Amino acid sequence: MSETEGLVGTAPAMGIDEVGARAADIVRNVEAVISGKREAVTASLTVLLAEGHLLIEDVPGVGKTMLAKALARSVDCTVSRIQFTPDLLPSDVTGVSVFDQVSRRFEFKPGPVFANLVIGDEINRASPKTQSALLECMEERQVTADGTTYRLEQPFTVVATQNPVEMEGTYPLPEAQRDRFMARISMGYPATADELSMLAHRETASPLDTLEPVVSLAELRAMIVAVQHVFTSEPVKQYAVELARATRDDRQLRLGASPRATLQLIRAAKAHAAMHGRDFVLPDDVDALAVPVLAHRLVPTSRAVGGHDHDGGPLIDQIVRRILAETPVPVGSARRE
Known part of the structure; x- marks a missing residue:
């Protein structure tokens, strides 16, 4: 089944003008949290609508994870977050088969990769073996475990963050995995006015806490179908x-x-x-x-x-x-x- 076939029939028709309008709503919603980074916000939404995967690479503290979370909360879809660490195992990402004492058989317990939008935080802090657990998921939209293949729900997008490779405790992503990311962006440091605004509005709470979805999953699917045409x-x-x-x-x-x-x-x-x-x-x-x-x-x-x-x-x-x-x-x- 192609990616288009997986969405056509489940999504209502949407015109290009409406796609542009709904995309603008998402951008404004994300910018309520990430100000002064219109280019990064637009690029992340572009990847989401193209059903690709996004790699956000920059130094710590510039809002990589915040951007990923804000994008995820702007769409009413299933979201999971994976904190990549050196001791993370491939099964912690994709899932694992567990023996059920009652049925006397192994049952597959899906991992966090089974979501519409997967946030992979600091992906290059995990070992190359664990990083490679995402290869099949990102390209074929499926997970194979113990000889059985499990399809991932469409749409499926990975938004991964990583620190520059020279930083302590990081592993370079394999070339095969880098090639599976549709785009890589950097956040960069905020402008002076944006940083002052951040200090004024985040002293007691994060704007992410009150962020509400502006697009439903059905609308997102319709936008993706319109983009494909x-x-x-x-x-x-x-x-x-x-x-x-x-x-x-x-x-x-x-x-x-x-x-x-x-x-x-x-x-x-x-x-x-x-x-x-x-x-x-x-x-x-x-x-x-x-x-x-x-x-x-x-x-x-x-x-x-x-x-x-x-x-x-x-x-x-x-x-x-x-x-x-x-x-x-x-x-x-x-x-x-």
Whole structure:
């Protein structure tokens, strides 16, 4: 069953204009908690509507987990949180089979991954073995335990936070898992005015405590279905392919974007277009998402890294922007004929 088939028939029809309006409601709701970070909030919602997975990477204390929680509370769906630690086991994530003394048989007890939105806090503090427990969940939307496959309820999105790899007690994510995240974003430090506002409004309570859902699960499913039907012209698809191929041929990169990256770039571009009230994708939608969708999948050569951190850091973003500037933008109509 495809992702679209899992949602069509259960979700009411929703027009693109309504998708944009409901998306704006979610953004405003999240911004009641996370102020001054419109780009990060919009990117997180884009990934949710594209049925992708989001990786939020930054130093401690800048609001990574708060953003994930605010997004989760803005939608009336099932939510679970996993605190990744060095002693966390794969079964603590996916679930475990327990022997029932009454029935005299093993019964599967689902883990926290069985939710519509899973918050993985500090994912790179767990061992690579435990991190890899999410591979099947994130790509195939299922869990296999003791030879039995259990489907995850749609929609299914993982929002993971992680500290920079150089920090004490962290493990780099395997490349296979990084590639399963549709996008990676950073929060950055707040502006002075936003930080002063935070001090004024959070002395006695957190605004997260009073945050209420603004979209139901049925509405979210309808939004996702509408996004999946956004039109992408052949020139725009070709443009995305050319961007991905350029990363594979770039002399500063030893690992370029995978075909999965191209597919997810188009899916994210569809969500971006729908959030802006369009039922067709423009090259501008692809450009807006190229860095968050492609950068975390790329690995620079040792010569290119130079004085940068070991996974490229800002250098990778610069390379993606250069590739964007060097790749010809398609000319012609992006609308449905």
